[in-house]
Amino acid sequence: MTTDLTPAEDNGRPQDAPPAAVTTAVDPRLLVRQEGFAGYWSEFGRKLRSGELGSLPVVVGLIVIGLVFQLKDSAFLGAENLSNLFVTAAGTGLIAVGIVFVLVLGEIDLSVGSVSGLAAAVFAVLNINHGMPEWLALVVAVLSGTVIGALHGFFFARIGVPAFVVTLAGLLGWNGLMLQVLGSDGTINLDDSGLVAQLTNHYFTDISAAYGLATLCVAAFFLFSYRDSRRREAAGVPSRPLSEIVLRTAVLAVPAFVVAWLFNQYKGLPLAVVIFLGVVVASDFVLRRTRYGRTVYALGGSVEAARRAGINVAAVRISVFALSGTMAALGGMFLASQINAANQSSGAGSLLMNAIAAAVIGGTSLFGGRGRTWSALLGVLVIQSIASGMALLGIASAVQYMITGAVLLAAVVIDSLSRKTQKTAGRV
Amino acid sequence: MPAAPVLALRGISKRFGAVQALSEVDLEIRAGEVVALVGDNGAGKSTLVKTIAGVGPADEGKIEWEGRPVTVDRPHAAQELGIATVYQDLALCDNLDVVGNLFLGREILRAGVLDEVEMERRARELLSTLSIRIPSVRIPVASLSGGQRQTVAIARSLLGEPKVVILDEPTAALGVEQTAQVLDLVERLRERGLAVILISHNMADVKAVADRVAVLRLGRNNGTFEVCSTTQEEIVAAITGATDNAVTRRRARAAEGEGEQ
Numbered sequence: 179m180t181t182d183l184t185p186a187e188d189n190g191r192p193q194d195a196p197p198a199a200v201t202t203a204v205d206p207r208l209l210v211r212q213e214g215f216a217g218y219w220s221e222f223g224r225k226l227r228s229g230e231l232g233s234l235p236v237v238v239g240l241i242v243i244g245l246v247f248q249l250k251d252s253a254f255l256g257a258e259n260l261s262n263l264f265v266t267a268a269g270t271g272l273i274a275v276g277i278v279f280v281l282v283l284g285e286i287d288l289s290v291g292s293v294s295g296l297a298a299a300v301f302a303v304l305n306i307n308h309g310m311p312e313w314l315a316l317v318v319a320v321l322s323g324t325v326i327g328a329l330h331g332f333f334f335a336r337i338g339v340p341a342f343v344v345t346l347a348g349l350l351g352w353n354g355l356m357l358q359v360l361g362s363d364g365t366i367n368l369d370d371s372g373l374v375a376q377l378t379n380h381y382f383t384d385i386s387a388a389y390g391l392a393t394l395c396v397a398a399f400f401l402f403s404y405r406d407s408r409r410r411e412a413a414g415v416p417s418r419p420l421s422e423i424v425l426r427t428a429v430l431a432v433p434a435f436v437v438a439w440l441f442n443q444y445k446g447l448p449l450a451v452v453i454f455l456g457v458v459v460a461s462d463f464v465l466r467r468t469r470y471g472r473t474v475y476a477l478g479g480s481v482e483a484a485r486r487a488g489i490n491v492a493a494v495r496i497s498v499f500a501l502s503g504t505m506a507a508l509g510g511m512f513l514a515s516q517i518n519a520a521n522q523s524s525g526a527g528s529l530l531m532n533a534i535a536a537a538v539i540g541g542t543s544l545f546g547g548r549g550r551t552w553s554a555l556l557g558v559l560v561i562q563s564i565a566s567g568m569a570l571l572g573i574a575s576a577v578q579y580m581i582t583g584a585v586l587l588a589a590v591v592i593d594s595l596s597r598k599t600q601k602t603a604g605r606v
Numbered sequence: 607m608p609a610a611p612v613l614a615l616r617g618i619s620k621r622f623g624a625v626q627a628l629s630e631v632d633l634e635i636r637a638g639e640v641v642a643l644v645g646d647n648g649a650g651k652s653t654l655v656k657t658i659a660g661v662g663p664a665d666e667g668k669i670e671w672e673g674r675p676v677t678v679d680r681p682h683a684a685q686e687l688g689i690a691t692v693y694q695d696l697a698l699c700d701n702l703d704v705v706g707n708l709f710l711g712r713e714i715l716r717a718g719v720l721d722e723v724e725m726e727r728r729a730r731e732l733l734s735t736l737s738i739r740i741p742s743v744r745i746p747v748a749s750l751s752g753g754q755r756q757t758v759a760i761a762r763s764l765l766g767e768p769k770v771v772i773l774d775e776p777t778a779a780l781g782v783e784q785t786a787q788v789l790d791l792v793e794r795l796r797e798r799g800l801a802v803i804l805i806s807h808n809m810a811d812v813k814a815v816a817d818r819v820a821v822l823r824l825g826r827n828n829g830t831f832e833v834c835s836t837t838q839e840e841i842v843a844a845i846t847g848a849t850d851n852a853v854t855r856r857r858a859r860a861a862e863g864e865g866e867q
Contacts, residue, residue, distance in 0.1 A: 409723045410726075414727065415723060467720050469715065472710070472720060475699070475701060475702060476702060476710055478701060479699030479700050479702055480698065480700065483707075487712075489710075547702075548701055
């Protein structure tokens with residue numbers, strides 16, 4: 179009674195004492211990882227071959243982009259350029275976080291650009307024209323995004339209009355409302371020293387701020403991984419060895435401290451980056467560690483299965499679109515902060531495409547059910563790097579659009595191919 | 607039979623507009639028993655299962671649970687009694703891993719956060735007590751074979767500690783090896799003292815695992831047979847309603863052909 183438990187043969191055998199077999203029965207077909215680094219690498223290789231690429235392509239892409247532009251212009255990897263790059267990325271990145279939720283659900287939100295512009299206009303009109311206190315105007319503007327998103331969700335989930343069409347109507351309609359709200363002037367300048375202006379212009383100049391945040395993130399990552407691993411050990415389920423946790427922490431620590439050092443070379447730790455990182459971490463937690471997040475993934479996998487499991491499909495859908503609208507409005511505040519104004523071109527142009535492209539380039543699947551909010555961070559860095567590098571080299575925006583388009587196409591191709599490989603590799 | 611039936615249907619009738627889908631159907635099932643529910647297409651198998659699962663309540667008739675009459679008018683009521691249904695289209699989320707699917711809709715929380723460790727531990731425990739072998743409980747269900755997916759779907763129905771499990775065509779579209787795996791699992795359910803209602807078109811499967819066969823024909827009972835003392839022909843005859851039917855004629859022709867050679 180040791181290891182030869184092929185399923186066809188244990189049929190007639192009385193097996194009434196099952197739990198005792200847990201320790202011994204090792205089926206040769208099971209994926210048992212070897213201990214140590216050798217096992218880690220073989221597991222890594224297996225994942226690559228079976229199409230579970232994760233964020234590998236985008237990390238490789240970032241490195242290539244960095245090297246190419248650095249060779250062309252040595253200012254690219256300089257502290258000033260990178261610090262500005264991160265700050266500019268925050269607005270689009272926040273919008274992309276909302277897009278990740280919608281994409282995981284298996285839907286699309288085309289209205290985020292217009293909603294971000296409208297939120298900026300609402301803030302400007304309430305604060306500047308009507309003299310509403312800045313914090314209250316900010317809250318109202320962001321909540322208007324929530325309401326608009328919930329409205330999209332209602333039409334999609336309750337009425338049954340395809341999300342594509344609802345949000346396409348929103349793209350036009352909210353842009354029109356923004357022009358209406360802005361009125362004849364077309365441009366409203368914001369208070370130079372106000373709350374919203376500070377969003378992208380405030381820096382924590384003390385060098386301990388950036389290093390402290392990096393240390394905090396790395397330490398928290400290590401502690402959570404370590405505690406999780408100990409609990410897994412205690413429960414007798416597979417756990418990461420300490421060596422692997424240390425390795426992963428080191429892989430996180432290197433970029434964290436390099437970026438912190440870079441920020442300190444320029445103006446210090448930007449407030450925009452702190453907020454963006456905080457939102458990414460919090461939304462990642464919601465998506466992967468809470469029951470709500472699990473239902474979002476489940477809906478992206480199979481609506482019918484989710485419904486049968488007792489999930490309130492309509493409520494989850496509406497909430498996801500509301501979240502997307504909220505993130506769009508919040509992102510709009512950061513974008514308005516950069517130009518310190520709300521104008522007729524707020525939220526227009528390539529913003530929508532950039533936000534969706536950021537989510538997809540970062541590794542979120544367009545087909546639903548797969549993706550993490552970290553992909554918004556990685557993807558928006560790619561987009562912003564390209565934009566920043568091109569601007570540095572003085573390349574026309576025509577070329578810039580074409581290259582960003584090509585990168586987006588490449589990301590979708592990788593997504594489609596990895597889905598295919600996953601299916602074929604999985605079916606043994 | 608000494609034990610009282612865990613679930614008994616008495617005189618179930620159901621009408622859809624002009625169609626009398628079920629009339630006066632009786633069915634009894636005891637703990638530790640596999641009852642195959644067979645019948646031709648449109649015989650009323652699915653309708654009967656829906657009345658038990660609370661999806662489509664019957665117009666007339668009584669459902670008795672452990673001897674006392676109950677009403678099953680909602681899926682939730684069936685689940686509370688201890689009736690679990692595994693539908694033909696498995697209702698799994700391809701993108702979630704095995705643990706995620708097993709606990710979908712009843713996740714275990716720890717301080718408001720998903721307790722992945724506990725869920726994984728329980729998933730492994732459940733799968734190992736059922737001798738279900740899966741490459742890893744942390745791979746997406748999409749990469750499992752059809753038989754493995756079916757066993758995951760069945761295992762999932764067991765998390766609610768049911769007393770009656772209804773399997774709707776569990777071996778349809780499965781290969782030989784995979785069918786054997788699912789039939790093994792059905793036998794293990796019986797060993798654990800569960801009552802299993804198995805809907806199947808496959809006579810070989812029915813003969814292999816069922817204790818009794820309940821035949822439905824045109825919405826009525828058309829006999830209940832002890833599997834060990836019944837031939838396949840008798841069951842087929844009950845399903846089609848006559849000894850002279852396409853199946854027996856085909857058999858007869860084949861026999862003649864052999865005789866001539």
